[in-house]
Amino acid sequence: MKKITVIGAGFAGLTIALKLAQKGFKVHLHEKSPRLGGLLGTEHGEYGMAERAANSMILTDRSEKLFKEIGLDLAFPLESSKKRFIFRGFPKAMPLNPFEILKVAFTVIPRVLFAKATLKPQAGETLKDWGLRRLGKAATTYLLGPAMQGIYANEAQDLSASLIISPLFKKDREKFRGTISGPQGMQDIVDYLHATLQQLDVEIYLESDLDVSTVEGPVVIATSASAAANILKTRAPELSALLTRVNMSSLISATVFFDKAQTKFKGFGCLIPRGLKLRTFGVLMPPYIFAGRNKTYNETWIMGGKNNQDLLNYSDKDLLDFISKERKTIFKRQDTILDAKIFRWDRALPLYDLELEKIQAELSEKPAPTDIFLHGNYLSGIGLSKILERSERLCEQIASQHGS
């Protein structure tokens, strides 16, 4: 049995460890913190549950297979989650007016039908510039910007169109079939992955500070880009220097429990466009997304990103005052806050900006040393379904290079 070391036990580390163990590798999984899951996890309290970061994952054939492999039931979203809102004066299912919709239709439909290639972004183009060039101002401000901000947790002007739009043109792109979670939240995914890894005899080391230059055999570094840069400083200094250039952004996820339910806008949540003097990225409505999340009415407020890093320094009280103020503008409500679970994620996510576009190009020209494999949310997408896809592809690559 060939030994392989995986460093980092977030979703990337847990899923690559699973795939490698299934292939017959003897996997050693090292995690720096005292718990598995990284950004994934759920906390349960007096008023109900709160996700630490990710709220759900996209349902694809791969994610459905993963749940089956680890023996976890899929929690499907409620009918009410089908509605999604974008704020423009108030939360709207369609934020564009009829004139703006017609304008987008006349610009985009002929291109989709007859000249799809002209929709492809140019290298070095920001998402905002691509949107303005191809969709127009209203659709960029009120549809594209908020939608991508909801995934990449940054603003269209700071994102790379190439990294975000180009994958949508891939022919072998996975079909998105909705969203899923575990019945008791995202912690279920961590717990069931953990149990399956134990059944497959994966050796798990918590609170491990492994020196990678002492490890023999192939190593998968499944951490954030900034942690990977640190880990590789002595073993692969050039690669480490490249990864140091990845810009990281910090985020806050605050689940707030209220004394009264907001019932006027029932849906997955509401995204907030930029330029409206509001700083929140979006508000999720867990009681309207999955069953069993309505013990006490709650909303999950997502804030931060490159241009709002100062919010990370707010005290809990200041943050809740800030949320109450923005909530008054968005939902026109002033309910009493009963409790809140606030998670501050310092330098948690990579910024999918023009610098990352260059770094990914350099990585493909100058690959890592043959016994080092990089994994994580800065390589092929931030979402869990993309990370899972990379786990499968990377496992095939490792098996073909190193056997098992």
Ligand SMILES: Cc1cc2nc3c(=O)[nH]c(=O)nc-3n(C[C@H](O)[C@H](O)[C@H](O)COP(=O)(O)OP(=O)(O)OC[C@H]3O[C@@H](n4cnc5c(N)ncnc54)[C@H](O)[C@@H]3O)c2cc1C
């Ligand atoms: C607020 C928020 C909401 C999100 N919502 C969604 C969502 O709804 N759906 C979705 O698909 N995605 C969502 N995401 C993104 C998704 O959660 C992340 O991209 C994903 O969980 C990252 O997984 P990872 O394993 O790459 O990294 P991480 O979860 O960061 O895991 C890396 C692990 O490596 C460990 N580590 C670091 N250094 C070392 C070291 N030296 N030695 C050993 N271990 C080390 C860390 O402790 C950590 O456990 C969200 C992210 C945030 C922040």
